[in-house]
Amino acid sequence: MNSYEEKKQRRIDYYNEKAEKFEQESSxxxxxxxxxxxAIPMGQPLMPDxxxxxxxxxxxxxxxxxxxxSVEAGQKADYYRxxxxxxxxxxxxxxxxxxxxxxxxxKLQQRQEQQSYMKKVNAYYRKNGTMKGFEGISDEKxxxxxxxxxxxxxxxxxxxxxxxxxxxxxxxxxxxxKVWNAGRKPALSAGSLRAAKLLxxxxxxxxxxxxxxxxxxxxxxx
Numbered sequence: 001m002n003s004y005e006e007k008k009q010r011r012i013d014y015y016n017e018k019a020e021k022f023e024q025e026s027s028x029x030x031x032x033x034x035x036x037x038x039a040i041p042m043g044q045p046l047m048p049d050x051x052x053x054x055x056x057x058x059x060x061x062x063x064x065x066x067x068x069x070s071v072e073a074g075q076k077a078d079y080y081r082x083x084x085x086x087x088x089x090x091x092x093x094x095x096x097x098x099x100x101x102x103x104x105x106x107k108l109q110q111r112q113e114q115q116s117y118m119k120k121v122n123a124y125y126r127k128n129g130t131m132k133g134f135e136g137i138s139d140e141k142x143x144x145x146x147x148x149x150x151x152x153x154x155x156x157x158x159x160x161x162x163x164x165x166x167x168x169x170x171x172x173x174x175x176x177x178k179v180w181n182a183g184r185k186p187a188l189s190a191g192s193l194r195a196a197k198l199l200x201x202x203x204x205x206x207x208x209x210x211x212x213x214x215x216x217x218x219x220x221x222x
Contacts, residue, residue, distance in 0.1 A: 015084035
């Protein structure tokens with residue numbers, strides 16, 4: 001696990017800890033509210049003319065207030081739990097990940113292999129009019145595929161529709177660009193670069209940042 005993945009895991013752990021904290025709080029408040037409500041006689045209404053009316057009303061308000069807070073804590077727990085699940089299931093490759101290029105290349109290879117497989121399947125079907133006999137596909141599965149193609153739209157004459165290949169090809173091109181851009185990203189070093197200087201451009205309304213290389217140690221004599 002690299003530093004980026006460790007950071008991601010810490011974020012997931014944080015969300016889970018927050019969710020657990022609010023779940024416990026919700027459970028505690030709900031239990032306290034229930035115990036308070038149980039102390040009220042069944043069917044006992046508020047009696048405005050009775051001397052105990054004010055204290056009885058305050059007691060009931062506190063009981064319902066705890067239940068409302070329990071619901072709020074439960075909603076917060078759901079929020080953080082969903083954040084943790086989203087972070088855990090997020091398969092997007094961040095440019096901050098030091099292994100981004102490797103992961104992007106692996107993802108690109110998978111897409112390219114998928115594209116080749118889809119083309120191979122379609123070519124086999126168009127040649128034979130069936131998927132029976134195709135390597136890795138049972139006769140039962142082949143029959144299901146054949147039936148699916150026949151019952152599909154008239155313009156779809158193969159197991160994989162044209163849009164499936166074009167969408168996957170678009171993803172391949174997108175990944176190729178990401179691999180290229182990730183490979184061009186400069187590796188900045190504190191020892192070789194000094195603070196970025198703000199230099200004005202020709203436009204008066206805009207500025208550009210330029211990273212200036214720090215001078216060599218012996219350049220001071222020059």
